[in-house]
Amino acid sequence: MADLRANSECNPPEFALARVEVALEGRPLLQGVDLDLTRGSFLLVLGPTGAGKTTILRLLLGLQRPGAGKTLVEGREWSTLSRANRAHIRQRIGYVQQQVGLLQAPALYNVTLPLRWRGVSRDVADECGKTAMASVGLSGYEREPALSLSGGERQRLAMARACAVEPDVLFLDEFTNHQDPAHEDLLESLAHGFHGRGGTVVVVSHRLDQVRRMATRGGDAVQIAIVIDGQVYVCAWPALPSFATEPAGPGPFLRRLALASESEVELAAVPTS
Amino acid sequence: MAIPLDELVNITLLTVAVTIGATALGSLLGIPLGLLLVLERFPGRGAIRTIVYALYAFPPIVAGVLLYLLLRREGPLGDLGLLFTPVAILLGETLLTTPLIAGLTVSAVAELPPEVIEIVDSGGPSLRQRAIALLREARFGVTAAVLVGYGRSLAEVAAALILGGNIRGETRTLGTAILLEVNQGDFEFALALSALILAQALFMAFLLRRLQRAERAFAHRIDTSHGRPKRPTSEKTGVEG
Numbered sequence: 001m002a003d004l005r006a007n008s009e010c011n012p013p014e015f016a017l018a019r020v021e022v023a024l025e026g027r028p029l030l031q032g033v034d035l036d037l038t039r040g041s042f043l044l045v046l047g048p049t050g051a052g053k054t055t056i057l058r059l060l061l062g063l064q065r066p067g068a069g070k071t072l073v074e075g076r077e078w079s080t081l082s083r084a085n086r087a088h089i090r091q092r093i094g095y096v097q098q099q100v101g102l103l104q105a106p107a108l109y110n111v112t113l114p115l116r117w118r119g120v121s122r123d124v125a126d127e128c129g130k131t132a133m134a135s136v137g138l139s140g141y142e143r144e145p146a147l148s149l150s151g152g153e154r155q156r157l158a159m160a161r162a163c164a165v166e167p168d169v170l171f172l173d174e175f176t177n178h179q180d181p182a183h184e185d186l187l188e189s190l191a192h193g194f195h196g197r198g199g200t201v202v203v204v205s206h207r208l209d210q211v212r213r214m215a216t217r218g219g220d221a222v223q224i225a226i227v228i229d230g231q232v233y234v235c236a237w238p239a240l241p242s243f244a245t246e247p248a249g250p251g252p253f254l255r256r257l258a259l260a261s262e263s264e265v266e267l268a269a270v271p272t273s
Numbered sequence: 274m275a276i277p278l279d280e281l282v283n284i285t286l287l288t289v290a291v292t293i294g295a296t297a298l299g300s301l302l303g304i305p306l307g308l309l310l311v312l313e314r315f316p317g318r319g320a321i322r323t324i325v326y327a328l329y330a331f332p333p334i335v336a337g338v339l340l341y342l343l344l345r346r347e348g349p350l351g352d353l354g355l356l357f358t359p360v361a362i363l364l365g366e367t368l369l370t371t372p373l374i375a376g377l378t379v380s381a382v383a384e385l386p387p388e389v390i391e392i393v394d395s396g397g398p399s400l401r402q403r404a405i406a407l408l409r410e411a412r413f414g415v416t417a418a419v420l421v422g423y424g425r426s427l428a429e430v431a432a433a434l435i436l437g438g439n440i441r442g443e444t445r446t447l448g449t450a451i452l453l454e455v456n457q458g459d460f461e462f463a464l465a466l467s468a469l470i471l472a473q474a475l476f477m478a479f480l481l482r483r484l485q486r487a488e489r490a491f492a493h494r495i496d497t498s499h500g501r502p503k504r505p506t507s508e509k510t511g512v513e514g
Binding site: 058061063083084086087088089090091093095097099100101102103104105113114117158165 | 392395398400
């Protein structure tokens with residue numbers, strides 16, 4: 001199994017989970033999970049619903065404390081950082097939630113607030129916000145109440161908010177839900193463009209077709225993390241088919257996923273070398 | 274008339290001033306306390322929350338006695354000479370409004386959707402920025418908390434009587450004036466004074482209703498917004514999501 005830590009000496013992890021355990025209402029969700037995320041990497045997190053994919057993002061962001069183990073950012077535990085340090089690190093991260101949280105305010109305010117928190121002037125923040133909204137096809141919606149937007153528009157607004165701060169890292173949780181194919185392509189293009197400029201990207205998805213599409217477009221640098229049965233299995237994208245043949249671990253899940261979508265066409269499309 | 278008109282005006286103005294003052298002071302103390310209790314984790318937080326909730330039902334007469342012991346000439350704050358002044362009444366009423374406003378602020382912020390709190394936190398705000406952002410989100414609930422605090426101190430009698438002494442022309446409020454009129458058997462005038470208090474209470478109820486309507490109108494705008502014909506079309510792709 002390929003491991004993101006393979007080249008950790010020359011490229012130390014930006015974010016890491018070390019022997020992390022999380023329980024949800026007494027039920028074990030993650031059990032001894034290790035995950036390293038190096039700077040500039042592109043990680044696609046795949047797994048069934050309720051497997052703990054979103055929890056992994058929240059752990060990486062330091063928004064959730066593990067029951068056991070360590071959640072690290074730049075080699076330091078989130079829990080040991082001062083409030084100012086935590087804030088400083090999070091200001092470098094753009095986050096799109098699966099269940100998008102929006103403030104009861106105009107759409108533009110939602111996009112520009114994180115910029116204003118950094119001391120950016122209102123005029124500059126508004127310009128940045130408008131540009132970010134235009135990039136996700138939301139020009140003209142600036143004064144609309146954010147909560148009046150449709151599900152797809154909300155998600156695109158969240159993407160605009162994440163990108164407006166010009167982050168170093170993008171955490172995208174099921175970020176194309178409710179999108180038509182054109183907007184799905186638009187959002188995926190933004191994620192690839194961000195990675196192309198050297199940014200670190202983590203995309204959570206439960207859809208193999210999206211993972212395949214983004215991995216194919218992202219090239220060999222893309223890593224896949226499969227979250228299942230409390231474990232995380234990490235491999236390079238080209239190695240995914242070998243996982244599918246395994247009798248245990250992610251194998252049965254990948255085979256079910258492939259069968260559910262176009263009778264293994266998805267997996268067959270995975271490059272073999 | 275049992276009380277001259279100018280005196281009645283003074284009593285009413287003092288009552289309104291003390292009530293607004295106690296609500297303002299209670300808000301200044303209670304809202305930050307509520308935010309602290311709901312947003313921060315620290316040792317003893319649970320115990321303080323329990324005390325705040327218990328003080329919802331803080332008997333005004335007990336608040337009056339406790340403050341009296343502090344403010345009386347022999348008490349630790351006796352040198353300030355505040356006993357039997359409007360300031361003493363103000364302090365007593367603040368003691369009653371603060372826990373109520375703090376507790377209701379806790380409830381208002383705690384009811385915010387978790388994804389809203391999460392997205393605010395993920396943006397890396399300072400303590401102050403985070404508090405302001407979440408307070409803004411919980412503004413309807415917090416405003417209602419302030420109005421309830423106003424109602425709590427409106428023409429309160431027990432603490433006002435103990436701390437103010439019901440001194441004519443100085444510390445007589447509508448509540449203590451009514452008590453006096455009842456004691457003197459002038460029920461007609463006591464009823465007239467009660468009407469003045471009720472008018473204030475009705476005004477507060479009116480404000481609450483307006484607030485609820487504004488909230489409903491906001492929610493309605495959200496519910497009925499989908500498919501609005503005048504919505505702009507996406508520039509980049511020409512498709513609506």
